[in-house]
Amino acid sequence: MRLPRSKDQHAFCRKDGWIPERESGHTVYRKVLATGDVLTTEVAHGDKQIRNPDLFAYICREELRCTPTQFWAVVDRGIPVPRPQPEEPSPEDAIPYGLIQMLRALGHPEDRIRQLRSKAEALTLLIWKRLSRASADEGKRAIGRGMPNAGSAAEVREQRRSSL
Numbered sequence: 001m002r003l004p005r006s007k008d009q010h011a012f013c014r015k016d017g018w019i020p021e022r023e024s025g026h027t028v029y030r031k032v033l034a035t036g037d038v039l040t041t042e043v044a045h046g047d048k049q050i051r052n053p054d055l056f057a058y059i060c061r062e063e064l065r066c067t068p069t070q071f072w073a074v075v076d077r078g079i080p081v082p083r084p085q086p087e088e089p090s091p092e093d094a095i096p097y098g099l100i101q102m103l104r105a106l107g108h109p110e111d112r113i114r115q116l117r118s119k120a121e122a123l124t125l126l127i128w129k130r131l132s133r134a135s136a137d138e139g140k141r142a143i144g145r146g147m148p149n150a151g152s153a154a155e156v157r158e159q160r161r162s163s164l
Contacts, residue, residue: 001053002072009043011075012064035086036117039065086117095122102126 004012010027013020018029018041026042033039041063050056060068066081073079099122103113106129116122 001056001068003050003053003056004071004075005047005049006044007047008075009041012071013041013043015078016064016074016080033083035084036115037065039063093118093120095119099123099126103129106130 012018013027013029013031016031018031018039021028021030021040023045026044028040028042031039041059050059056068060066060071064071064081065083066074070081074081095116096119099119100113103122103126104110106126108125108129112125113122116125
């Protein structure tokens, strides 16, 4: 079995449309598939060779989601790995415009909104954003009163009156 060097792995990532995320001792590449899956792989700097065929098979299968044959087709001939395409959403799963407007109003970036694939995903994002905002607001109110989780201002006044 033909085993790759670091330069082959870098070439695979560039030719197959992976994005370099960060560099330290390795370059970390990331690829977001049309299905929404996110793939990540690390490639060593220099010209190191993978010497273990099982390791190469593991990297192809688990990190790159391709076969060794597909890996070499990308490196040698620039043929991208055929990837599954997402299913077309059904009309009842379409994201209503009003929901998109609410997400924008809550400060979600446009690129994140465009990545949403279903109404359920958009609603989940909306709920989490509203819950996190509500938790942050409650924390600010509690800190402002000097009492963590003390309740509303009316409850605090009532507690003070009853203690007198």
